[in-house]
Amino acid sequence: MAARFELSHAACGANRAGAGAVAWGRGGLVAFGSCRSVVLYDPQKRKVVGTLNGHTGRVNCVQWIYRNNGCQETELISGGSDKCLILWETRSGELVNNTRLEGHTEAVCALDVVSLANESSAESTLLVASAGSDSTVRIWSRHGMEVECLQTLQFGHGFVLDVSLSLLPGSDVPILACGGDDCRIHLYTQQDGQFQKQLVLRGHEDWIRGVEWAVCDGDLFLASCAQDCLIRIWKIHATSPPLLETGEDNAIGLKENIFTMKDNGGMDTSFAVTLDSVLAGHENWVYAVHWQPSFVTDDRREQPMRLLSASMDKTVILWAPDEESGVWLEQVRVGEVGGNTLGFFDCCFSPDGTMVLAHAFHGALHLWKQTSVNKREWTPEVVITGHFSSVQDxxxxxxxxxxxxxxxxxxxxxxxxxxxxxxxxxxxxxxxxxxxxxxxxxxxxxxxxxxxxxxxxxxxxxxxxxxxxxxxxxxxxxxxxxxxxxxxxxxxxxxxxxxxxxxxxxxxxxxxxxxxxxxxxxxxxxxxxxxxxxxxxxxxxxxxxxxxxxxxxxxxxxxxxx
Structure with missing residues (x-):
């Protein structure tokens, strides 16, 4: 009689990578890179439920892909030091290796995905942006089974450390934000199938480690973090075309960066970008910022905006605007106490926003849960641990x-x-x-x-x-x-x-x-x-x-x- 084996436990740590190393899907699964594999972890069952093997180098970034109005993830994309990206598709309830995207000449360090509705087809088009150590950002398009590289953005001798894709307010035009080692955020919009640079946002004084878009009340917000220990929140909204200055208005206000582009109907549309807030609370490099996933509660009220940041100062901070003044304030601060550690690389919210997951320098995952009695009190929870380098014996x-x-x-x-x-x-x-x-x-x-x-x-x-x-x-x-x-x-x-x-x-x-x-x-x-x-x-x-x-x-x- 043949022996039967089944997996009882898998212990592993997360790779030392920056923003995007850990992703918590709306279906409840956490995906993270461990050595050359993508590990799927269920925080409710407290166990590894799957391992995706396909990369030949270290996995640096993962991202869930949402379809069906964004309610459930059906695909996952990962990028690694083997210079390629892999799209993992759901088949018979399991994620399997589907498509490899090859073109980078060095390691892939960051990626993001946005799904575009297609009027001529019932199936949406997938747009992927990936940043590599070869000083390029590549734009990929996937429709059906066809995958192609639409464009390669060159950044000379500089490096893009994080990318984020979204759609402009009130339109279906993709917008791309790239944060790099030149302390600037480069904004691109897609025109006639090609991404064109529209603006360069200045303000950070050191390498930009993370950027991420969020939509709220019809406006588009961009959060950025850098090694200058600061977080900046930018707001993009539609505006009227810029007029000549007359000098009669002496009102004091924030400077607006305005760019104009043609929409799909050929009409000129102007958008203004303003600095909404600067968040100072961390005492060391800020490696990642992530918005709370938007969802509708039981009483049909949409959740308020909240932002999570991870830093090398061994803390993770939850930020939220004050209900009366609108000023962004620190709501909760959690982190490591003691030990020979070096802080956090990445963080993310659970789908309902009641739990926070952070990825530390030594490969450890930290999980905190909001208590039902005191909403400002968060307690540590049991989570997966394991070696973050090779097991020798x-x-x-x-x-x-x-x-x-x-x-x-x-x-x-x-x-x-x-x-x-x-x-x-x-x-x-x-x-x-x-x-x-x-x-x-x-x-x-x-x-x-x-x-x-x-x-x-x-x-x-x-x-x-x-x-x-x-x-x-x-x-x-x-x-x-x-x-x-x-x-x-x-x-x-x-x-x-x-x-x-x-x-x-x-x-x-x-x-x-x-x-x-x-x-x-x-x-x-x-x-x-x-x-x-x-x-x-x-x-x-x-x-x-x-x-x-x-x-x-x-x-x-x-x-x-x-």
Missing amino acids: VSWDPEGEFVITVGSDQTTRIFAPWKRGNQPEVTWHEVARPQIHGYDMQCLAMIGRFQFVSGADEKVLRVFTAPRNFMENFSSISGVSLEKLYFGQMIDLAEGATVPALGLSNKAVFQEDTAVQTTEEEENVNPSSQYCENYFQPRSLTEPPTEDHLLQNTLWPEVQKL
Whole structure:
């Protein structure tokens, strides 16, 4: 009788890429690039439901494609370092490899898609813009099964870091925004099948990392972010043709950038572009901005405009205009606390706007959910984790209750099943990160139930033993009794572990080390307690830990060097 296998768990991290690396579809699936694959993750089921393999290089950007009035995604497009884009089409309820778009001579770093209605055909035309490291932006058209490259926009020795497509207000004319390393936003509109430059928007003082369009009340808004730590919101609306200035009007107002073009009927139409707001709240490079998806609530009211931004300052900020004054204000700020991290590359809203997903420098995905009681309070949720570089070795616990892995991302990770009381559903998650090293990990071996040896490029073998806090949390998460885990040896166990400054060895932390001195007299006796290096804080968990907790509070103490 042939053995039958089915996928129980897939652990993976997101690639280190900029805006567009993660996309949350309106059907509920999250798509992101992991190495050469596109991973489809279901946040409700908390598991990977599909993996798309077709790229031969790292996947840098993904985007869902909406048809049927934008209610449900039927296709996905991805771009990678293999210099091509791939359109994935739904067949029999599954996404499969359909079409490759080849033409770039270097890696594809950004893309966007817009669907155009076709009067002569029931099937709409797909317009794709892709930016590559070859200093070009290519415009692709797909109608039916026919795909062609309509145009190549040259940017000389500069690079376009993000692109965004939309339609001009009140028309079906596509407009393209390109943000690049020249600190400018280049606006193009399509005329007679070709994109022509209309305006250059100045204001940012460093590389522009992200641009995205949004439609609200008949006007078109463009959000842009840059390495100058600022976010700018631009507004485009139809206007009358510009008149000669008479000098009689001394009113003070924002400068309008006006361009005129012919619509499909041959009539001249003018559009004005003004700077609507400048948002200053981040303290480091802003890598991505994304608008909340527009949808209609149960009482038929459209959701108000909200903007999400991700930055290298380890924070994600949700912005919204004030209801009375219309001034854009910071509504919510979430992010990473502590740990050796470098901030966020990308972020996105859930389809209903009640959850926020962010992609961090170390490949980790962070998920926050809005509480039903306090709309301004967001709590972290369990989400997929995994290595963001190659996995070099894997080993089972001798009892088969957890898996331990090491990778080139310089980490050792433990994955175990999460058993939620009497619920039949069991999902696997990362429950500990025993070793965060300074060298690429290469091998490991279990030498006991809760003891392992790992080796890295430094040519030293290190022995680790599980601390008390891990045993207690592992028991509550996986449902294994503490008596079965301890075997009467819990007295000598350390509470946890921490890494000293400029050190590579995990130092054991015992219960007396975690006690905090409270009186001024005790601080005077031991002044060094004011600058304690102990970052470990014991936690009692009933569900898998978040990324912040994994980075600081799940280390295992090192007991020997070989």
